[in-house]
Amino acid sequence: MRMSRASAPIIAGLSAGLAAAGLTVIAGLAGLADPRLAVPVFAVVAPIVAAVWDARRFVGRVDIPRLERRIDAVARKVDRQGGQAIAVASLAGRHEYPLRFGNAWALSGDTAVVLVQEMLRLRPRLVMEVGSGVSTVLVASELERLGSGRIVSFEHEPDWVLDTQRHLAAAGLSEVATVTVAPLSVQQVDGRSYQWYTLPADMPAPGSVDLLIVDGPPQSVDVAGSPRYPALPLLEHLLSERAVVFVDDGDRRGEQQMVDAWLATRPAWTKRTVDTVKGTIILERRAGGLGR
Numbered sequence: 001m002r003m004s005r006a007s008a009p010i011i012a013g014l015s016a017g018l019a020a021a022g023l024t025v026i027a028g029l030a031g032l033a034d035p036r037l038a039v040p041v042f043a044v045v046a047p048i049v050a051a052v053w054d055a056r057r058f059v060g061r062v063d064i065p066r067l068e069r070r071i072d073a074v075a076r077k078v079d080r081q082g083g084q085a086i087a088v089a090s091l092a093g094r095h096e097y098p099l100r101f102g103n104a105w106a107l108s109g110d111t112a113v114v115l116v117q118e119m120l121r122l123r124p125r126l127v128m129e130v131g132s133g134v135s136t137v138l139v140a141s142e143l144e145r146l147g148s149g150r151i152v153s154f155e156h157e158p159d160w161v162l163d164t165q166r167h168l169a170a171a172g173l174s175e176v177a178t179v180t181v182a183p184l185s186v187q188q189v190d191g192r193s194y195q196w197y198t199l200p201a202d203m204p205a206p207g208s209v210d211l212l213i214v215d216g217p218p219q220s221v222d223v224a225g226s227p228r229y230p231a232l233p234l235l236e237h238l239l240s241e242r243a244v245v246f247v248d249d250g251d252r253r254g255e256q257q258m259v260d261a262w263l264a265t266r267p268a269w270t271k272r273t274v275d276t277v278k279g280t281i282i283l284e285r286r287a288g289g290l291g292r
């Protein structure tokens with residue numbers, strides 16, 4: 001007779017309980033235990049064995065490799081989040097004005113550290129940014145510390161421009177940074193239409209931008225797409241030979257597809273990804289076309 005799935009744990013529990021009770025009676029007869037313990041032994045052993053037997057069904061169904069991957073992913077997230085405090089602390093001594101890194105919109109602390117490291121390597125004369133905020137104040141502050149350089153930042157939300165300008169003024173950095181309202185408009189780029197920044201006529205000179213920060217427009221403009229795609233096609237002519245393109249939110253599929261599409265038609269460019277809370281992708285031209 002085959003046991004049904006439901007009765008198997010009960011039968012296993014009863015068998016184990018009876019066996020344990022029987023052993024207790026035998027031990028009692030041999031003078032090794034109190035035979036009256038047989039009943040409590042049965043009452044304890046039977047349900048435990050039934051429960052363990054039943055649990056095996058669920059354990060058998062768990063996809064252990066998948067569970068391990070999930071645990072790994074959560075551990076990495078916790079690790080990166082833990083690194084935020086250290087990242088922010090490492091910037092705290094550099095800049096006098098306090099900055100709120102790491103909310104849903106702003107650069108995360110570890111991305112800010114990577115950005116500052118790139119600036120120290122590059123010593124950019126001109127930084128251009130699409131998508132203003134905490135990053136604008138951070139870059140302006142770092143430029144002031146370096147003793148030269150300016151940032152021009154474009155932002156579509158007028159209120160957000162004012163907010164960023166207020167912080168720049170409070171930090172005494174208005175001379176170093178210009179934040180300009182650039183309303184979004186429909187633009188055709190590489191055969192597709194995008195809602196992207198309407199840039200002013202008086203843009204910086206071609207070849208003058210050493211660092212381009214791509215952190216806008218927000219993903220909500222095109223949730224399933226790559227709303228930031230126009231940045232490189234439309235601004236590339238402004239970049240110097242040694243320019244770096246700094247892409248935030250590099251963990252998102254939209255940003256990854258955007259970067260891959262950029263590189264597909266630009267063999268001279270190379271990418272580097274940095275493991276930060278939101279993912280960072282850094283692009284630059286290979287030195288002499290051969291790579292670093």
Ligand SMILES: C[S@@+](CC[C@H](N)C(=O)[O-])C[C@H]1O[C@@H](n2cnc3c(N)ncnc32)[C@H](O)[C@@H]1O
Binds near residue numbers: 105107132
């Ligand atoms: C990813 S955010 C840009 C963040 C900016 N680079 C920074 O580090 O703070 C993209 C856009 O979201 C909008 N935004 C930024 N912070 C916001 C906030 N706290 N609340 C609502 N919108 C915000 C702005 O329009 C901004 O250009």
